[in-house]
Amino acid sequence: MDQEENAKITSSFESLSRESKELYLHSCVSETEVEPTALQFMKKCVSPNLPLIIREGCKYWPATSKWSHEYLRSVIGNKFVTVAVTPNGYADAIREGQFVLPEERKIKFSDFLDIIENPDKTNGVYYVQKQDSSLVKEFQEIAEDVPKEIVFASLALEKKPDAINFWMGDKRAVTSMHKDPFENIYGVIKGHKDFILIPPTDLPWIPYKTVPQAVYKETTGQFEIVSLEDSDPIPWIDIDPLNPDVEKYPKFKNAHMLRCRVHAGDLLYLPSMWFHHVRQTQGCIAVNYWYDMDYDIKYAYYTMLETLCTGKPPEDYIEPL
Numbered sequence: 001m002d003q004e005e006n007a008k009i010t011s012s013f014e015s016l017s018r019e020s021k022e023l024y025l026h027s028c029v030s031e032t033e034v035e036p037t038a039l040q041f042m043k044k045c046v047s048p049n050l051p052l053i054i055r056e057g058c059k060y061w062p063a064t065s066k067w068s069h070e071y072l073r074s075v076i077g078n079k080f081v082t083v084a085v086t087p088n089g090y091a092d093a094i095r096e097g098q099f100v101l102p103e104e105r106k107i108k109f110s111d112f113l114d115i116i117e118n119p120d121k122t123n124g125v126y127y128v129q130k131q132d133s134s135l136v137k138e139f140q141e142i143a144e145d146v147p148k149e150i151v152f153a154s155l156a157l158e159k160k161p162d163a164i165n166f167w168m169g170d171k172r173a174v175t176s177m178h179k180d181p182f183e184n185i186y187g188v189i190k191g192h193k194d195f196i197l198i199p200p201t202d203l204p205w206i207p208y209k210t211v212p213q214a215v216y217k218e219t220t221g222q223f224e225i226v227s228l229e230d231s232d233p234i235p236w237i238d239i240d241p242l243n244p245d246v247e248k249y250p251k252f253k254n255a256h257m258l259r260c261r262v263h264a265g266d267l268l269y270l271p272s273m274w275f276h277h278v279r280q281t282q283g284c285i286a287v288n289y290w291y292d293m294d295y296d297i298k299y300a301y302y303t304m305l306e307t308l309c310t311g312k313p314p315e316d317y318i319e320p321l
């Protein structure tokens with residue numbers, strides 16, 4: 001691409017980012033204390049692709065009052081569940097030039113609770129974070145303590161959730177910045193979560209790097225990073241929004257970061273394709289509902305932006321006849 005064309009594209013990115021801020025983004029995540037109707041949710045959130053916190057939106061779910069450690073021990077203490085273990089709390093993040101997956105272990109839930117209660121007595125950071133509808137697959141004994149769907153969302157989106165996930169972990173466990181193709185309704189049951197959100201229109205300022213995959217393995221008390229030779233390299237975001245290296249990635253300064261704290265009993269609507277980074281308090285428990293996004297005109301524009309940023313057509317691109 002010649003210089004002139006490059007300058008045109010950069011100025012288009014700047015105007016997209018500026019116009020988005022001026023016309024539709026807010027300076028903080030909107031909040032309500034009243035559950036939206038399906039129509040309000042569609043009109044004010046899904047359609048404009050804007051996040052919303054519904055304070056006390058899950059306060060009256062049975063889980064919010066029932067899920068003490070004592071209760072969980074008595075109901076699922078003997079069950080083996082999948083836990084992600086890392087040396088530093090960063091699962092699925094770039095380390096030493098590789099995308100490093102956590103070591104997945106099956107341990108008894110009561111042993112996991114012991115570790116959460118005494119994190120300094122164990123090597124590594126433990127996080128129950130499997131995202132394959134884990135609440136339904138691994139925690140079915142307690143699944144009845146939360147609704148099977150979020151009614152206003154199912155009505156608005158005209159579908160049932162694709163996955164319902166259970167999250168519980170150490171305060172050092174961090175979910176690195178990424179985006180998902182889901183409309184996400186995220187309920188915090190115990191503790192609180194801190195989200196950093198960046199809108200999809202800021203994609204040009206987000207540094208992606210395509211790196212080989214690897215996995216943590218603990219042997220004799222030491223974690224090592226083992227390369228996954230047979231896996232394909234993947235693109236992942238190479239910046240920590242808590243401590244961004246703006247010398248390396250100066251454009252990241254343009255990103256419009258929204259920060260919000262979601263307390264126990266609150267619901268967050270996290271729109272599809274928004275970049276998010278998540279932290280939590282010790283032993284924080286959450287349940288989230290992923291609804292498949294609609295592959296609509298917003299998605300098509302996003303894909304165009306991605307193509308402009310990378311200079312490459314999308315992976316599933318089919319040459320027109």
Ligand SMILES: O=C(O)CCC(=O)C(=O)O
Pocket residue numbers: 167174175180184186193276278279286288
């Ligand atoms: O709670 C977390 O640690 C991450 C949540 C997340 O990434 C999601 O719900 O998509």
